[in-house]
Amino acid sequence: MAPKAIESGYYILGDAGVPSTNSAKPSTSAILVKEMEAGALAAPVSFTEVWRDRGSGGAYDGRFLKLNPPSGYTCLGFAAIKSWYTLPSLDLYRDTYALDAFTFTAVGNYNFPSGSPVLLNGQFVKNHQEVSFGADNFVFNVYETPDKDVIWTDRMTGAYKGISVWRSRGKTGTYSLGDIAYPATTQEPVRGFVVKALKEDALKAPVDFRQIYKDVGTGGRWDGAFYQPICPAGYRALGHVAMRNHWQKPPTDSMRCVKAEYTTPGKWVFIWDDRGSGGYQACTVSEAAALNSDGQSVQAMWTVQSYSGMGLLHTC
Numbered sequence: 001m002a003p004k005a006i007e008s009g010y011y012i013l014g015d016a017g018v019p020s021t022n023s024a025k026p027s028t029s030a031i032l033v034k035e036m037e038a039g040a041l042a043a044p045v046s047f048t049e050v051w052r053d054r055g056s057g058g059a060y061d062g063r064f065l066k067l068n069p070p071s072g073y074t075c076l077g078f079a080a081i082k083s084w085y086t087l088p089s090l091d092l093y094r095d096t097y098a099l100d101a102f103t104f105t106a107v108g109n110y111n112f113p114s115g116s117p118v119l120l121n122g123q124f125v126k127n128h129q130e131v132s133f134g135a136d137n138f139v140f141n142v143y144e145t146p147d148k149d150v151i152w153t154d155r156m157t158g159a160y161k162g163i164s165v166w167r168s169r170g171k172t173g174t175y176s177l178g179d180i181a182y183p184a185t186t187q188e189p190v191r192g193f194v195v196k197a198l199k200e201d202a203l204k205a206p207v208d209f210r211q212i213y214k215d216v217g218t219g220g221r222w223d224g225a226f227y228q229p230i231c232p233a234g235y236r237a238l239g240h241v242a243m244r245n246h247w248q249k250p251p252t253d254s255m256r257c258v259k260a261e262y263t264t265p266g267k268w269v270f271i272w273d274d275r276g277s278g279g280y281q282a283c284t285v286s287e288a289a290a291l292n293s294d295g296q297s298v299q300a301m302w303t304v305q306s307y308s309g310m311g312l313l314h315t316c
Contacts, residue, residue, distance in 0.1 A: 010034045042073050063080070063084060064078055075093075140195050142298065143193065145192050152244050164182050165301065167242075176193075178298065215246075225245065226303040241254055264291075
């Protein structure tokens with residue numbers, strides 16, 4: 001069933017389903033969304049058929065359709081239509097950049113969908129029935145993004161463990177806070193994170209970078225190096241970044257530093273070290289993780305030129 005907007009400018013994120021054949025409507029409220037900031041929502045660009053009821057002998061012909069989002073956006077639901085041949089209007093639906101929208105997901109087999117369901121982040125969602133948003137309480141919006149670029153992998157280095165490093169990519173005005181280290185060379189992280197400042201001085205670009213490690217002597221497929229951002233006074237880096245060479249520093253616009261008063265201590269989670277690679281330098285890579293609910297991790301990596309001794313960590 002398709003929820004209906006009662007006010008212009010509101011859209012559905014996907015159709016709703018009920019485990020019944022007697023046409024009973026869902027008993028819970030439907031969630032509609034309205035764009036509060038330009039670019040926050042976008043219509044899907046196309047549909048992909050997931051299932052049709054051909055051969056079922058049902059009273060109606062029907063299909064389930066996956067919504068295909070534009071680059072940088074995520075579809076939170078699927079669509080259904082009482083036809084084998086026509087398609088719904090793309091403009092009925094919107095994709096978003098965790099509140100439950102009560103939408104359904106369909107797969108063309110008897111298994112659960114792979115991965116975790118994507119939800120809106122309730123901290124940043126305005127309930128249109130409330131009078132006050134209280135936006136002054138927040139200094140960042142943190143967005144999950146499916147768009148990531150691989151920067152470096154340790155393929156062919158001979159290291160006992162594998163690693164690939166990825167940079168999150170979001171829409172204009174959003175930034176990475178550090179590259180993501182993933183403990184595999186043939187897979188990638190499910191998601192990345194980008195941040196948008198709601199206060200002008202919350203984020204600043206680093207002024208320089210200091211090289212921590214380069215994979216000289218490993219014989220890897222790609223040359224690679226890790227860099228620590230040098231932040232302006234009063235700002236902290238939540239993560240390090242990588243480059244696919246040994247000599248060129250990252251562009252200062254590749255990430256952002258966070259104003260120190262908006263950070264909180266976190267903890268390290270080991271990801272990789274270069275033991276077995278034959279490299280001239282030692283290196284350990286860890287992920288910056290939250291200690292408790294006060295911290296917001298963006299899965300940024302941190303590197304040291306040794307097999308121990310991580311420095312002080314801060315998270316948002």
